[in-house]
Amino acid sequence: MINIAICDDDNDMIQAIKTAISHYSTSHAIEFEVHSFKCGEKLLESKLNFDLVFLDIEMGGMDGLKTAQLFRQIDRRARIVYVTNHSEFALQSYAVHPFDFVVKPFEEVRISKVLDDLTRYLSENAEKDTVIQLKGEDGPLLLSLRNIYVFEYTGNRRITVYTKSEQYQIKGSLSDIFSLINSESFVSPHKSFIVNMEHIDKLNNFTLYTTNGIEVPVAQKKLKDFHNEFSRFIKNYIRQG
Template identity: 70%
Template sequence: MINIAICDDDKEIIDALKEAISLYSQEHSVEYDVHSFRCGEKLLETKINFDLIFLDIEMTGIDGLTTAQMFRQIDKKARIVYVTNHSECALKSYSVHPFDFVVKPFKSERIFSVLDELSHYLSENAEKEAVIQLKGEDGPLLLSLKSIYVFEYTGNRRITVYTKDDKFRIKGGLSDILHLSTQKALFLPIRAL
């Protein structure tokens, strides 16, 4: 699931972006969870990690550039696409590292282009995702570091590894996991029973 935020004080723009994202989702079989905010303050209050944010530069209350600067203190990974009526605002936006820039009014194809770029970017980074090799009970086990939640020592030199979707039994002790953590900068929760 790809999380997208739309932050704009114009409901018609929010609706147009949602419609374009929905069309793209249907055509490309990609699932998006879209959240909309009518002001920067509401976006900053959320606890959701977004993959992409469509952010209006000129809004009532906190403007988009200030919102982006404050958001970057919370989340440096979200890709920000500035949406504005004035193309001359593009230069100012580069201090907050935009992913793209969309000028209003826009056509759905322009949003499709942004979503194509996002898909390409996410798939490229997924290929670079770090994995760890562990001694599984039935042989070598490769797991994505991002998917591991906790290592639980269950006695007799056996550890249960809990991931997002499953759990695995591996051979070894907590000292083996701690040794891996110093080699690979792996800092994950470890608990003993």
């Protein structure tokens, strides 16, 4: 199931995009779950996770660009497609790294092209969803790498692995972990921690916070390197998006 949001203050436009998605779903045998919102504030209040968001730039109240900036603080994974009456807004929209943009009025083939790109993107990234085997205390433990938020070394060759809502105890050292994960998404901001940068929410002085509320210290001597690594990661993420 692919989750899509449509955020537009024009109900006719919402219906037009829904119809195009429905036709694509039927012709390609792909299931979509579509949620619609009449303003940016409602989209932000939903706190739902989406694979794709069709976002009108010129809405009453909070406009689409401001909505996108705030939405990115909630969900970094969703692909944003800006929808606009004026092609010149497309250039402005790139400041918030879109997946694509659609100029009104549009034909269904334009939405089909967006959905083609989305399904291809999701398929390619699903293939990159590496599963690693760790040494659990009760035997081998298999975890999806992208679902891991934090590794914390607790001493005596014991590591706590944090996912969104679970914790696991494994054996080894953080150097063992780094040699195993082989991923540019992970960084060590402190000698006792490895963090998945995909799940960093914010940085406050010498503490970073993951999107599920885990607090991780950033060592003063590692602060500059951490900022450089995180900046590199964000730039690569924007370029891929």
